[in-house]
Amino acid sequence: MDRFHRAPEGQDTPTGRECRFCKQMDPEFNTRQTIDRMVVEKLDDTASAHITEDGYVQHRIAELRKKRVVEIGSNPLQKSA
16 A cells, blocks of 8 residues: 555556547547547446546536437427417
């Protein structure tokens, strides 16, 4: 153990991979900086798994876009006054 009383994991920098959810849902995914596309390898493709704050925010925006599309698709007829 080191001076912070944590077990060494063998690396200080988290390894990552591209977020599959963002890659599928965000049409501007390829224009992001590489680090903003990455999620921690050991976690699922969630917003909190992103390595950077910008990646987290862009993931949340993609989730909201998906939710909006689902809501619009489930109610094709709009009510009128």
